[in-house]
Amino acid sequence: MAYVRVTDMGSPPGRRVTRRRFVETAGLGATTSLAGCVDQASELVPDSTRSLEVLHGWDEGDGAVAVRALVDAFEEQAPDVPTEFTAIEGGGNENLNTVVDYRLYDDDPPSAFANWPGKNLQRYEGSLGSVDDVWAENDFAAVHVEEAVDLHRQNGSFRAVPIGSHRLNNLFYSVAVLEEAGVDPAGITSLDALFDAMDAVAAETDAAPMTHAMAAPWPTTQLWVAVFLGQEGHEPYVDFIEGRRPEAAVRASFETTARILETYVTYDAASLDLPASNQNVVDGDAAFIHQGNWTAGAFANATDFEYGDDWGANAFPGTENRYTLHFDSFLYPGDNPTPEYSRRWLAFVGSETAQVAFNQHKGSIPTRTDVDVSEFHPYLQAVAEDFENAEYRPPTLQHGLALAPEKVTALNRIVANTFMGPYDVDAATAGFLDVV
Structure with a gap:
């Protein structure tokens, strides 16, 4: 497992961005519709030659603590899965977005990456695969909040799984x-x-x-x-x-x-x-x-x-x-280098174990409706109650x-x-x- 803070600067989209060499930019991030539509799930084949590579933007503070707890819980549950979790520094996902764009453009997608659902999925139109099977096999639609179910679909299929919800106001x-x-x-x-x-x-x-x-x-x-x-x-x-x-x-x-x-x-x-x-x-x-x-x-x-x-x-x-309403989620690239590992990861992300491990440190609440938050921080218990009682969830x-x-x-x-x-x-x- 590797927690990496990325600091390499300046690779253009046309240059290959390898697994150990990423790009950070201070710009607002490109917004692209990336070619290579993959609507169907990649064929499940053994992932024995690759690690589960997950990119995220939580490089410091509460986010880093939360990711460490999440990864530790996953590795305890799936000790046979080699992992490589990489933090891309920079607020608001700006640098993470750029790195992911370059990787997808260069036909070198990660196994999964943290990002946001809803209309933000349009950023990756044609580059995300379906994880309908993950949602169905784990009955996620029945146990996650209604907005999470609606906002993780694109073109009729689930493309991501939520890990938690933040309140913005x-x-x-x-x-x-x-x-x-x-x-x-x-x-x-x-x-x-x-x-x-x-x-x-x-x-x-x-x-x-x-x-x-x-x-x-x-x-x-x-x-x-x-x-x-x-x-x-x-x-x-x-x-x-x-x-x-x-x-x-x-x-x-x-x-x-x-x-x-x-x-x-x-x-x-x-x-x-x-x-x-x-x-x-x-x-x-x-x-x-x-x-x-x-x-x-x-x-x-x-x-x-x-x-x-x-x-x-x-x-x-x-x-x-x-x-x-805000969601943190993990998205599934369609041309996936480790489809079996990636599905195991996303199934874990939507589980009670993962949502407790991550959210209690991140300052967010689970998107699952069946998680007992009585052991969470008192502030997060209040937020969960506010979610339940809110008249509007804009x-x-x-x-x-x-x-x-x-x-x-x-x-x-x-x-x-x-x-x-x-x-x-x-x-x-x-x-x-x-x-x-």
Whole structure:
């Protein structure tokens, strides 16, 4: 087994990308429809000459801990399967996407790779094989949540298996900073209340009101979605992702997001990646962070930083009855180098054992409905309850469920060009409406 952080730069798509030599790029990632349609399952043949090679993007922090637990559980269950699990560093799957694109383009697919389902599967149109047999043999459709069943199909066949679900509409906070500021987090149920709380933090403490990672554009796109849902509501968001151009709502959400970024975030936000931004809350240098609940995984794995005593979390203000839906999944390349091993891996991914091993460390919850979460972190137990009780489960925009990948790439490019400081509300609004 190998946990590899990839740092080799610059191989073009036309150059072979070998099993031990991958490519990392800092760009937003190519969005391609890759040739070589493989709708039927590859013939099952012994995989004796190849290892199960799985690519993923969890190279550090809670993700690395979760992958190690997942791999250890698989190797205990399948000791006869040689494995090679490779981490491609870079947030938001950007570098992972590029490496996978090059590998598929070069007819050198991995056995499986971590990615997102839903409309994100369009990125790999024609390059994914069917795993209908894995779903049927393991009765996955009966034991995974309804959205997981729907979003893992492409052209009528299952192409992937989910490992867990993240909630995107979260506001995490430092207990100590809010206590010093005299802020009760239970009262932050609107954006106006959030602004009042951040003003109190600025006036009463030395901490920044909010930390935000701006080294890449995707956290800002994600923050804009949270503001949109909290301020404008569910139906305007659905109108936006379905292309009905709710201009007033889009503009108002950019205005509010600009207010947050101009007034309340740390001075060094432009240079921060997500782990560094999370650390600002751990260190007491910032009161709030908006993120998916993978941040809870980072906090839970931090030293001397305890849930309830040191940190807490609410739904992002105004979204208390919603669970913004995100899935982490493993996809099956059609021209598969190890079809037997790969199917065994995907069958394991969808099992109770795997979903407990991974999600309890990752800050996510199982997609299986029959998993007992009573031994999970108390925060994740609360998230699981929120999932059950949510009135709406809108699909995430930034992470591939709501929009086709080329549209997500275009939105992030607009954010990079118009909304990373200074904040051009008019240009960002027009650009987002044009894209969708």
